Amino acid sequence: MxxxxxxxxxxxxxxxxxxDTEPVGGAARFVRAIHDKAPDALVVFSGDCFNPSLLSSATKGAHxxxxxxxxxxxxxxxxxxxLDFGEDTLIKLSNDCNFPWLLANMHHADGSCIGTAKNHLIHEHNDLRIGFFGLGEEEWVGTLPDPPENMVYRDFIEVAHEQVKFLKEQKCDLIVAITHMRLPNDQRLADSVPGLDLVFGGHDHFYKQEQHGDCFVSKSGTDFQEFTILEAERGAGGERWQVKSERIEVVGSMPQDSEMEKLVEDMEAHISETLDKVVGYTETDWDVRAEAVRTKESNVGNFFAGVMRLRYGxxxxxxxxxxxxxDTVYEAGPITARDINTILPFQDPCVVLSITGQQLLEALENGVSKYPAHDGRFPQISGFRFTFDPAMPPMERVVxxxxxxxxxELDLNRTYRLATRYYLATGHDGYDILQKCPEILDHELGSLLSTIVISALKEVTVVKRWKERHSMLRGAIAAWKGIRPWTQRRPEQEGCIVCPRPDGRIQTVEQRSNSVPPEKRTRYSVSYAYGVEVGSPQVDHPLSSH
Incomplete structure (x- = not known):
């Protein structure tokens, strides 16, 4: 059968x-779509929902x-x-959910589960026994701003073997791992654990479906913009489940769930008036997609890092x-407080550290150590530039x-003043070296990066042009040049016009070689050779520290 x-x-x-752009997504259309298109399906979620977002900064994820x-x-x-708001908040949120959370390879030292999680779940459906278990990867344990006390991580492959063995003993017909890991780890899981049938993965924000031997791996995008319908089938006597997948994009023509639509409207209206105020204007698109900011220099990263650096001198x-x-492209035009807070939802302040050249080098090595993975540690910088060689082993790539x-040239023995987020200063995302750097401005005195950016856009009235190829800030009195068809700004309106652009401050060896005369390219084959040119943004009039 x-x-x-x-x-x-x-x-x-x-x-x-x-x-504003397709697929528009949104919770109201998403909820209606999964009910309309797959009413009999088992719905599985692979993590990250309570933070970060504009609303979560106010609700701590309760919305x-x-x-x-x-x-x-x-x-x-x-x-x-x-886990961004701590385990106590996680427990409260989880208890309010009408479904179970699973996580089998992260526990407290006494063996109890994190939050309200269980190791596994056996669910009976259509005469099938389906076994589920949850997994996370070690890489993101170090990113937790407030980790559970005495948290213990176990290798996900080892734990997966144990869970599959147990679920097989419980006569499960199909076994599913629900993971929050990068694709390479999901692929390794699928290849390494016999008896595992499906891997439903999160953490990555792209869409991908692929078969790995007897195991099928699913990544289903992000932000209520898409989901996957999967049908698993096995004939009588068959050993392997055959899986077919269908990608569903949540587009504007889809109907909305009326109850959810009202809920979303009420929550967004609560803070919309303040957030929708225009604070500045950009003459260039801001590409904040994960693939744009986690693998290469970003014009937005250049701008924000520069504003932060100049704010603290x-x-x-x-x-x-x-x-x-x-994970959005913001087209040239008005920038609102909502835009800035959506791009920068985190609530840790900026700090200034005293850092040696050697420590900076180690920090940059960490920043590119996971390249080309879309990893959050990839650096966005101001005041310097660097070149790295992806072909070299991790922690030996910066040249x-x-x-x-x-x-x-970077002086390994000199001390520099480094502006950064407190999150990085406390060693998260692998930036352990920054924990050794003394604070010049501590976190109790620092401001939120979102506040710094908004203040810069609203309050700077005279800032001279940055060097060619770099971002520009012009005063609020400058006339809007109308590169998009909206009403020209009135002189009394607040806000600067900005024009951030990539300028080559972060390049691979190959990219750098293509932009350097042949007679100078031999320098790039020398490990840890420092020299060439700089392209960091410098201004003639620093941002004032209001």
């Missing part, structure tokens, strides 16, 4: 309202509970950002790609670092 079961899979959802509860989820696993500025959220307006 043929056995058959359908699943709906989604992961990494932050923004409950629709976007996501009624959204998830409407999805009829059968099982979910925690993502790293679900630091020589260097360091952010990471994971700082920049929303050039240049600092300052005078194109100076």
């Amino acid at each position: 043929t056995k058959r079961v359908r699943f709906v899979h989604f992961n990494d959802v932050y923004r409950i309202g629709p976007k 996501m509970v009624p959204v998830l509860n409407k999805c009829n989820i059968v099982a979910a696993t925690y993502g790293n950002h679900d 630091a020589e260097l500025g360091l952010l990471c790609g994971g700082t920049l959220r929303s 050039e670092v240049l600092v300052g307006e005078e194109h100076e």
